[in-house]
Amino acid sequence: MQTPNGISHDKHMNGPDQIVPADSYFTSVPGDHVKLRVTSRGLGSEPPISVPGLLTRTTARYPDATALATKKADGKWHKITYKQYQERVRIAAKGFLKLGLERYHSVGILGFNSEQWFIADLAAIHAGGYAAGIYTTNSADACYHCLLSSRANICAVQDKKQLDKVLSVRHKLQHLKAIIQWEGPVDTSIPGLYSWEQLMEMGAQEPDTQLNNVLKSIAVNECCTLVYTSGTVGPPKAVMLSHDNLTWDAFSIGERCQDLKPTEDRLISFLPLSHVAAQVVDIYTTLSNAVPVFFAQPDALKGSLVETLKEVRPTRFLAVPRVWEKMYEKIMSVGASSGYIKKQIALWAKDKGLKHHLARINGVEGSSFGYKIAKSLVFNKVHESLGLNHCSTFVTAAAPLSPEIKKFFLSLDVPIVDAFGMSEAAGAHTLSIYPKFSLDSAGELLEGTETKFGGATSPNGPGEIMMRGRHVFMGYLNDDAKTKDAVDDEGWLHSGDIGRVDSNNLLYITGRIKELLITAGGENVAPVLIEQTVQAELLNVGYAVLIGDRRKFLAVLLTLKAKVNSETGEALDDLEVEARKWVASLGSSATKISEIVEKKDPVVYKAIEEGIARANKHAISNAQKIQKFAILPADFSVPSGELGPTLKIKRNVVYEKYKDIIEDFYKD
Incomplete structure (x- = not known):
C-alpha cells in the first residue's frame, strides 16, 4: 500500500484506530499523516478513535436503537437501526471500491441531507477515500473545482438537477469514474451513471476482503474528510480534517452537553451537510452519543421546517441566525394580530421570563411563582407551536445572532446559546450551555482546547483569536503556502477574528480582521x-x-x-x-x-x-x-x-x- 507520494505504509496494518508515526502536526499532501496533540490529562487525553471505529463502537453498544429516520412519500417515518446503518455503510463502501475508488481520492456528495448522504460520507471514509461535501447551491463551475481538486473518483448526486451540473463538466474530470444518483428516475443511457440501488446491489455481491484490508490500513491521524470553505475571495480551499479532528471535536461537544441521553435525544438534520457545523453535529456528535437523526424535507429553509419540528419534537436544536430571525418574525406576526388582553398577558409573561433567566445567568436562583404561571399560560404554548416543547438545548452558530433577538427568545423561555468555530477547527471551538452564557458572547471555550490572542507583533495584529488542540485541521489540500499562513510555527490556528475571554471562559468576538x-x-x-x-x-x-x-x-x-x-x-x-x-x-x-x-x-x-x-x-x-x-x-x-x-x-x-x-x- 503506497500513498500518492510513494511512501510505503505496508507495515502499518493495524487500523482503523492505529496512529502512524509522523514528524509534523500539519501537511497539505494527500496520504500524509500528522502528529496528534493528545494530552496527559483532561478531555485532550481521550483515546483517539477513527470514524469506522466510532461506528463500530456505537453499533456494538446500541445495535437495535434508531440511528436515522426519513419521512417518505407514504407520510410515515422510516427508521434504520445502528446495525442496519453499519451494514449499509459497509455495502456502499464495497460498491465504491468496485467502481474504482482509490486511496486518498474523494467521493463528492451533492444533495440535500438524507440517509444516502450520511451513508455515502461514511462509506467513502471506510473505503479509504475522502468524503467531500458540495453545496447544492454551487454552480457547475464551483462543483468542477471541488471534484477536480479532491481528485474525485465518484460523485453521489441527489437528483437530475445536481446530476446535470456534474455531467456538464464531466469531460474535464480525469479522475471521475462513476456517478451515483439516489433520487428520481435514472437515465440508463448515460455511461457510468448508476442508481443508489445499483450501487448497493453491487456492494452486496462483493466479498469483504478488500474492504477489510483497506480498513486495516487506515489511521486515526490521516485525512478522512474535505470541507470546502465558502471563501468569498478566490476559489474555496479544501480543509483536510483527520479522523481524530472530527471524532474528538464531536466527543468534546458531547461532553459539554453533559445530559445527552443516548437513544432518547432527537435531532433534526437540515443545515447543509457540506458545512462543517452540520457535519460535526449531525453526523459525528449524534454517532458518538447514539442520538437518532431525523431528516427534514429539502425545502426546510423555505418554510417546511416548522412542520418537521412539530412532528419530531427535537430535544436539541441547532440553527443559523436566519432561522431564528424567521421564527422571531413569525412570533411577532402572530402577536400583532392578538387582542388587547392576550397582548397584555404576553407582555407580563415576557417580563417574568426575562427576569427569571437574567437572574439565573447572573448566578441567582431565578425561579418564581410568576415565572411558573407565565410558563403555564404562555411559554408552553409558544414552544408547542414551534415544535420546541421537548427541546432543552437551543444553539445558534455559523454567524452572529443579534443580542436583541436572543433577548426576545430569552423572554419566551428559549435561551439560545452560542457555538463558534470554523472549518479549520473541525466545527466547534466554543459551545455554551445554559445558564453559563451571555447574550453577547460567542460561547464558552470547549475543554481540551487552547486559546490565546495575538500581541502587538502578531502577523494579523493584536487581539486576534488563535486556537490549538486536537480539533485543529491538518492543512489545506495541496496548498502548503496557505496552510503556513493559517497556522504558525507553534501550531496556533489564526482565526481572523478579534476578541477576548472573560473570567467565565466566555469568548467575545469584537471584530473580524478581513471585515474590519x-x-x-x-x-x-x-x-x-x-x-x-x-x-x-x-x-x-x-x-x-x-x-x-x-x-x-x-x-x-x-x-x-x-x-x-x-x-x-x-x-x-x-x-x-x-x-x-x-x-x-x-x-x-x-x-x-x-x-x-x-x-x-x-x-x-x-x-x-x-x-x-x-x-x-x-x-x-x-x-x-x-x-x-x-x-x-x-x-x-x-x-x-x-x-x-x-x-x-x-x-x-x-x-x-x-x-x-x-x-x-x-x-x-
Missing part, C-alpha cells in the same frame, strides 16, 4: 455590531451592510424584507407580510420594494432615517455614526449571490454588485 473597516481618519470599525444595532431599530430591514473602509464617513446599504419564491429561493419584489404592514402603518400604499425605491417613498425613507438616528445614539464615537443610507432594489438571497449556503452575507459580492450606489455616497 478602517476609515480615512484611521478609526477601526467592526461592522457587525453596528449592523445589528440598525436591524434592532428597524425590524423590517432584512440585511444591513456597513460601508466605509478608507472612506471619510460610514454609510449603510439596507434591504427590505421580501417574500421568497418557494421553488427557487429567490427574493421577490413583493414586501414580506410584516414589512407591508409596517409600510402601511407609516401611511404608504407601497406593496413592492421597487415602488419604494423608485419613488424614494418619503414616509418610508423618513422612518429609516429616524431608525438610523436611534442606532447612532449607541455609537462609541462620531466616526462610528452612519451618515448616509440606501435601500437596495432587492432583498438578498442565495440564488442572487449575496448570501452563502449558511445565509451569511458575502460582502465582496455585495460591494461589487452595488459599487455604483456605494460611490454615490461619496461623490460630494
Whole structure:
C-alpha cells in the first residue's frame, strides 16, 4: 500500500484506530499523516478513535436503537437501526471500491441531507477515500473545482438537477469514474451513471476482503474528510480534517452537553451537510452519543421546517441566525394580530421570563411563582407551536445572532446559546450551555482546547483569536503556502477574528480582521455590531451592510424584507407580510420594494432615517455614526449571490454588485 507520494505504509496494518508515526502536526499532501496533540490529562487525553471505529463502537453498544429516520412519500417515518446503518455503510463502501475508488481520492456528495448522504460520507471514509461535501447551491463551475481538486473518483448526486451540473463538466474530470444518483428516475443511457440501488446491489455481491484490508490500513491521524470553505475571495480551499479532528471535536461537544441521553435525544438534520457545523453535529456528535437523526424535507429553509419540528419534537436544536430571525418574525406576526388582553398577558409573561433567566445567568436562583404561571399560560404554548416543547438545548452558530433577538427568545423561555468555530477547527471551538452564557458572547471555550490572542507583533495584529488542540485541521489540500499562513510555527490556528475571554471562559468576538473597516481618519470599525444595532431599530430591514473602509464617513446599504419564491429561493419584489404592514402603518400604499425605491417613498425613507438616528445614539464615537443610507432594489438571497449556503452575507459580492450606489455616497 503506497500513498500518492510513494511512501510505503505496508507495515502499518493495524487500523482503523492505529496512529502512524509522523514528524509534523500539519501537511497539505494527500496520504500524509500528522502528529496528534493528545494530552496527559483532561478531555485532550481521550483515546483517539477513527470514524469506522466510532461506528463500530456505537453499533456494538446500541445495535437495535434508531440511528436515522426519513419521512417518505407514504407520510410515515422510516427508521434504520445502528446495525442496519453499519451494514449499509459497509455495502456502499464495497460498491465504491468496485467502481474504482482509490486511496486518498474523494467521493463528492451533492444533495440535500438524507440517509444516502450520511451513508455515502461514511462509506467513502471506510473505503479509504475522502468524503467531500458540495453545496447544492454551487454552480457547475464551483462543483468542477471541488471534484477536480479532491481528485474525485465518484460523485453521489441527489437528483437530475445536481446530476446535470456534474455531467456538464464531466469531460474535464480525469479522475471521475462513476456517478451515483439516489433520487428520481435514472437515465440508463448515460455511461457510468448508476442508481443508489445499483450501487448497493453491487456492494452486496462483493466479498469483504478488500474492504477489510483497506480498513486495516487506515489511521486515526490521516485525512478522512474535505470541507470546502465558502471563501468569498478566490476559489474555496479544501480543509483536510483527520479522523481524530472530527471524532474528538464531536466527543468534546458531547461532553459539554453533559445530559445527552443516548437513544432518547432527537435531532433534526437540515443545515447543509457540506458545512462543517452540520457535519460535526449531525453526523459525528449524534454517532458518538447514539442520538437518532431525523431528516427534514429539502425545502426546510423555505418554510417546511416548522412542520418537521412539530412532528419530531427535537430535544436539541441547532440553527443559523436566519432561522431564528424567521421564527422571531413569525412570533411577532402572530402577536400583532392578538387582542388587547392576550397582548397584555404576553407582555407580563415576557417580563417574568426575562427576569427569571437574567437572574439565573447572573448566578441567582431565578425561579418564581410568576415565572411558573407565565410558563403555564404562555411559554408552553409558544414552544408547542414551534415544535420546541421537548427541546432543552437551543444553539445558534455559523454567524452572529443579534443580542436583541436572543433577548426576545430569552423572554419566551428559549435561551439560545452560542457555538463558534470554523472549518479549520473541525466545527466547534466554543459551545455554551445554559445558564453559563451571555447574550453577547460567542460561547464558552470547549475543554481540551487552547486559546490565546495575538500581541502587538502578531502577523494579523493584536487581539486576534488563535486556537490549538486536537480539533485543529491538518492543512489545506495541496496548498502548503496557505496552510503556513493559517497556522504558525507553534501550531496556533489564526482565526481572523478579534476578541477576548472573560473570567467565565466566555469568548467575545469584537471584530473580524478581513471585515474590519478602517476609515480615512484611521478609526477601526467592526461592522457587525453596528449592523445589528440598525436591524434592532428597524425590524423590517432584512440585511444591513456597513460601508466605509478608507472612506471619510460610514454609510449603510439596507434591504427590505421580501417574500421568497418557494421553488427557487429567490427574493421577490413583493414586501414580506410584516414589512407591508409596517409600510402601511407609516401611511404608504407601497406593496413592492421597487415602488419604494423608485419613488424614494418619503414616509418610508423618513422612518429609516429616524431608525438610523436611534442606532447612532449607541455609537462609541462620531466616526462610528452612519451618515448616509440606501435601500437596495432587492432583498438578498442565495440564488442572487449575496448570501452563502449558511445565509451569511458575502460582502465582496455585495460591494461589487452595488459599487455604483456605494460611490454615490461619496461623490460630494
